[in-house]
Amino acid sequence: MTRISRTGRSPRAAAVTAAALAVLGLLAGGCTPATSGVRGTPGASGVHDPYFPRLGNGGYDVSRYALDLAFDPAAGRLDGTARITARATQDLSAFNLDLAGLTVTEATVDGAPAAANRAGDELTLRPRDELRRGAEFTVTVAYSGVPEPLTDPDGSTEGWLNTTDGAVAVGEPAGSMTWFPGNHHPSDKAVYEIALTAPSRLAALSNGVRVSAEPVSGGRTRTVWRQSEPMASYLATAMIGRYETTTGTALGDVPVVTAVEPSLVSATAALRAELPTLLARQQDRFGPYPFGAAGAVVTADGLLGYALETQTRPVFPAASFDRATLVHELAHQWFGNSVTPEDWQDLWLNEGFATYAEWLYAEEHGGVPARESFAAAFAEEANWAFPPADPPTAENLFDAPVYQRGAMVLHQVRQAVGDEVFDGLLRGWAAEHRHANASTEDFTAYAEAVAGRDLDAVWDVYLYGEDRPDRP
Structure with a gap:
């Protein structure tokens, strides 16, 4: 949406x-x-x-x-x-x-x-x-x-x-x-x-x-x-x-x-x-x-x-x-419609992925690197109102953190694992849960399995963290 x-x-x-x-x-x-x-x-x-x-x-x-x-x-x-x-x-x-x-x-x-x-x-x-x-x-x-x-x-x-x-x-x-x-x-x-x-x-x-x-x-x-x-x-x-x-x-x-x-x-x-x-x-x-x-x-x-x-x-x-x-x-036809959230708390898996798709398109066809889209989102105070995986109320489900900070999570995963692994992760996530449901826990486990290591530094700050760090 x-x-x-x-x-x-x-x-x-x-x-x-x-x-x-x-x-x-x-x-x-x-x-x-x-x-x-x-x-x-x-x-x-x-x-x-x-x-x-x-x-x-x-x-x-x-x-x-x-x-x-x-x-x-x-x-x-x-x-x-x-x-x-x-x-x-x-x-x-x-x-x-x-x-x-x-x-x-x-x-x-x-x-x-x-x-x-x-x-x-x-x-x-x-x-x-x-x-x-x-x-x-x-x-x-x-x-x-x-x-x-x-x-x-x-x-x-x-x-x-x-x-x-x-x-x-x-x-x-x-x-x-x-x-x-x-x-x-x-x-x-x-x-x-x-x-x-x-x-x-x-x-x-x-x-x-x-x-x-x-x-x-x-x-x-x-x-x-x-x-x-x-x-x-x-x-x-x-x-x-x-x-x-x-x-x-x-x-x-x-x-x-x-x-x-x-x-x-x-x-x-x-x-x-x-x-x-x-x-x-x-x-x-x-x-x-x-x-x-x-x-x-x-x-x-x-x-x-x-x-x-x-x-x-x-x-x-x-x-x-x-x-x-x-x-x-x-x-969203891939992320949200084919891979559908287990419940509404997992909505960032829809909106974060779809927003990051915008960043990828701008990077590949608009001359705007995803790091610049990330930097702009990082600087926006509204994106830090709450963790994307834990909106405080139903009223907040479609607020900025679910979209923009959800995309920031994915960019940080990309930075942590590198472009080649991240490209495989995007395709693999869509294939792993094709026509099924998936939760935030499913995604974090999948990303760590693909990365071959824990990604707690990403989850703790960008997915579940309450406060914006001093710098990315």
Whole structure:
């Protein structure tokens, strides 16, 4: 993510941080209670993330989401069906899904009606028969309503954002639960198929490869996108609107789809055309591109206050669609999207790497050595507000130390091990945890294994240190 501004700070909406205060009634629609004699226990209602403890859920692991969404721009109404394939990681008598707002009209587990209760952003399902540990099961949830966006702790807005002619859905860190139910924590990645039904006059885009676009009743088109590689839910996206789209290829045969607001076509054309070249340069640096599709979406200013690395198709407000930001968000496809943090405390592994990718690009193509970028970051007092591996609150997750001091960590590793070893480390880290999750501890152990020695001098000062040293 690249934030444009951090003004207007406000507490996170109760949808994300507050404990649920009331349990809503049993859903209509023939749901039946679980059978007696259940030996399983309910899955946890959160994964105890240090910043968002209620995000995610325990007791199961999702392997696939199939989302079928119909959107009416005039009313702002979303009608959805989520079909979720998962595996029980314990004997389960009940389990939770994260869902903010929206009205659930039906819920089934393996085709049988399930009892369903709402408490805040938690949807609790009790299947008719308990689920045994190791069993694969399928959940289907039908829901509808007018999605409401979330306000992040730093004051920015995310989720399903209605526009004058459509919508843009972005989800870091919690906004995806405003438009589909799921296990909304980065530690549970899955493959996705997202079908978007919208008026035929509008473009409808999502992650991955477009597999079909068929007319349906009411002057609408149903467009299906498939993300075949694992994806954290915060990276899922949907864009519906009057976009001008361009198709092409990169890296030989990777399909590239870019979309832009009509008024921005000319102003963004040259940089959009560079996308295949930038991907090729990053592949040379970071190793094989991890996905089967690529692209970018440029929206009008005023909707988003940041660019976001939504998987295979990052989204940019016009004001942030510049080369440095494009390099940053494309680098996230390796660092953040393919190698995804275990929890939100590990976010510097996303933002530090993507920021260092900017430094590397400036060094190789802009005549600015990385040591100069490091020196400028070292001199900036704001970068020493807290250690990048330990932001004090959720409000600080996207503050300068996570980005700039995170990049400083990598530069210090480079200085310690030398360019040749560091180049191998970048490629090796991306390969070691390709399509998986990784923690700060995973990275420090990996870097020391590659270096063949401890790097405590780097970690103690730049990763975990509280104070800026007198000199680098």
